Amino acid sequence: MMLRKVAIAASTVAAAMGAMLATPAVHAQEQFVPLLVYRTGQFAPLGIPWGDGKQDYLKLVNARGGINGVKIKFEECETAYDTAKGVECYERLKGKDGGSSGFDTQSTGITFAVTDKAPGDKMPVITPGYGLSQAVDGKVFEWNFPLLGTYWTAADSMIQDILKKEKGSLKGKKIALVYHDSPYGKEPIPLLQKRAAKDGFELTLLPVTAPGVEQKSTWLQIRQQRPDYVLLWSAGVMTPTAVREAQATGYPREKMYAVWWGGSDHDVKDIGAGAKGYNTVTIHNTADRDKVLDEIKTQVYDKGQGTAKSASEIGQLAYNRGVMIAMLQVEAIRAAQEKYGKGKVVTSEQVRWGLENLNLTQERLNELGFGKMLRPFKTSCDNHIGADWARIATWDGSKFVVGSDWYQADKSMVDPLVKEYADKYAKEKNVKTRSCS
Numbered sequence: 001m002m003l004r005k006v007a008i009a010a011s012t013v014a015a016a017m018g019a020m021l022a023t024p025a026v027h028a029q030e031q032f033v034p035l036l037v038y039r040t041g042q043f044a045p046l047g048i049p050w051g052d053g054k055q056d057y058l059k060l061v062n063a064r065g066g067i068n069g070v071k072i073k074f075e076e077c078e079t080a081y082d083t084a085k086g087v088e089c090y091e092r093l094k095g096k097d098g099g100s101s102g103f104d105t106q107s108t109g110i111t112f113a114v115t116d117k118a119p120g121d122k123m124p125v126i127t128p129g130y131g132l133s134q135a136v137d138g139k140v141f142e143w144n145f146p147l148l149g150t151y152w153t154a155a156d157s158m159i160q161d162i163l164k165k166e167k168g169s170l171k172g173k174k175i176a177l178v179y180h181d182s183p184y185g186k187e188p189i190p191l192l193q194k195r196a197a198k199d200g201f202e203l204t205l206l207p208v209t210a211p212g213v214e215q216k217s218t219w220l221q222i223r224q225q226r227p228d229y230v231l232l233w234s235a236g237v238m239t240p241t242a243v244r245e246a247q248a249t250g251y252p253r254e255k256m257y258a259v260w261w262g263g264s265d266h267d268v269k270d271i272g273a274g275a276k277g278y279n280t281v282t283i284h285n286t287a288d289r290d291k292v293l294d295e296i297k298t299q300v301y302d303k304g305q306g307t308a309k310s311a312s313e314i315g316q317l318a319y320n321r322g323v324m325i326a327m328l329q330v331e332a333i334r335a336a337q338e339k340y341g342k343g344k345v346v347t348s349e350q351v352r353w354g355l356e357n358l359n360l361t362q363e364r365l366n367e368l369g370f371g372k373m374l375r376p377f378k379t380s381c382d383n384h385i386g387a388d389w390a391r392i393a394t395w396d397g398s399k400f401v402v403g404s405d406w407y408q409a410d411k412s413m414v415d416p417l418v419k420e421y422a423d424k425y426a427k428e429k430n431v432k433t434r435s436c437s
Contacts, residue, residue, distance in 0.1 A: 053322020
């Protein structure tokens with residue numbers, strides 16, 4: 001009898017082991033992060049390093065062991081900076097692999113299009129340095145997070161730097177805005193109009209038709225009107241075209257200020273000394289080289305896993321911003337895990353909570369390798385920007401050099417605009433304003 005029991009037990013164990021061998025190993029669940037990119041089209045020179053930076057940081061996080069052990073699964077979707085294609089990517093990826101953790105749309109136009117969809121889909125829209133400037137107001141825009149800076153804060157920082165050069169007065173001065181004729185290019189106009197009324201300068205608006213390779217008539221107007229400064233709201237092929245036209249017409253490059261998407265190494269490196277003096281505003285201090293970039297080199301590129309063609313791309317402005325944006329998404333997921341369960345895959349709603357409760361101290365930024373690139377910041381229910389620090393970097397003929405003080409947008413200029421445009425959006429879209437008390 002005892003022998004029979006032993007035989008049965010042995011056969012049971014063998015069967016169980018056989019079943020285990022026959023069944024594929026179950027892999028730990030992965031957190032899905034969709035990556036909307038534009039590696040083709042008019043903005044490709046910007047989109048490629050931006051997309052490379054995002055991918056490389058996610059690869060670094062996985063090399064570190066994931067987010068409390070949860071690895072990241074990502075998939076790119078090409079938009080070519082086309083709004084319709086971007087919406088298609090959003091619709092296709094939002095429910096994939098258990099559901100997206102949120103979208104960095106990488107386009108102001110796409111942001112406009114998916115903002116109305118996000119509340120119904122319970123999907124965070126993460127737009128560091130772009131998107132709807134009024135989305136700073138978390139009471140109205142529960143699902144939008146324009147972290148670290150908007151186009152209104154960028155424009156205000158530029159004006160502050162110009163004011164410093166002009167010893168505090170812009171009365172009687174002329175400032176021209178040369179902008180991509182799209183929602184992206186039009187974003188800074190309300191802030192600049194308000195600044196012009198306050199500071200007494202004349203604002204000239206000069207739209208450029210996409211993709212921006214034909215600007216001769218624009219720069220003819222600049223030569224005729226002789227503005228004291230030119231603000232450039234460009235990206236991709238439009239930027240080097242503008243710098244070359246300025247060079248051809250003799251407009252001083254040191255009098256030009258580009259938004260952060262119009263100020264990257266690839267925009268001016270082929271022009272070299274001809275672009276010397278060209279200024280760009282940075283998001284926080286993304287022109288600096290920090291420890292995270294060295295870690296990407298050793299943990300990703302030295303192992304043959306880099307996304308870019310060459311490790312020489314590491315440290316370029318657009319690349320750095322891609323790295324920074326991916327880090328913000330990862331830290332939002334980490335914050336969500338702290339509340340809803342470490343080592344677990346979190347939902348898009350839980351990631352939204354994480355985005356609204358980010359607290360990146362100096363100590364934490366140092367740990368992550370971003371201590372020089374970003375200043376500490378916190379988000380909250382009604383504050384979806386965190387902090388909007390910026391600096392000005394200038395092209396010295398071979399590289400961008402940060403030389404300005406730290407700037408932060410003038411709240412007396414920006415806050416009333418945020419409220420005005422957020423309230424207008426809430427009324428038009430019948431959005432119930434949240435209470436953040």
